[in-house]
Amino acid sequence: MSRNPYVRPISKTTWYLRNGRFRIYALREVTCLLVGFYSFLSIFALRALWQGADSWNAFLASQQSTPMVLFHAFALVYFFIYQTVGWFQLAPKAMPLMMGEKKVAASTIVLGHYLVWALVSLFLLWFVGVI
């Protein structure tokens, strides 16, 4: 073995820009910022709810703005593509399922996740009175 091996220089801060797979990985991982943002926004909403009707209505009114509409619309699409789809694609790898001696096909597991997601979302939309 060489005493002084050559180490290919790799940037610690921009390495994921070199390759499409790495880029998708980075785009997927940063969805955690959206999870954190919406969790804290929900906690802020809980605070307004706890303070009473006036605070709650003021909170709802404070959320109405064009920039927030654009942000939420972007977040919805981005989150669905990189978190929900990404997570469902990983599900059969993280939790391979056996039916007796046979392995359940990966596509079946992924499809099952989308089906449950659609049913849960439809139920929740009905529950809050949107549909």
Place this chain on the structure above:
Amino acid sequence: MAIAKKALVWGLFAAGGTVSSFLFPFLIALFLLVALGATPEGLQYETIRGFASSWLGKLTVFGVLFLSLWHAAHRLRVVCHDFGIRADGAVAVIVYSLATVGTLLAAWYLLAIS
């Protein structure tokens, strides 16, 4: 001990990832409707307070927020490392502290809503 800690962090990360994958598109859609001024019936004060007063409502909201916060915290810790911030100890303290504060605030407000 190290293995036990890792299992706990990973368990919360995986549970939070699953919960947020299923429920956050709906949650973001709700905020989108509110931003558009089309607040759904279920978010009117009396209705949402009624839901948050029930134990089922409190436990559901707390469970979703708790798991999502810890999922985001753990992933953000790894993202910091990936983006070149190698002070993992400090990053871990910050992100897990934020998740703890969020968890406690969520619990506090939910318990206080009657």
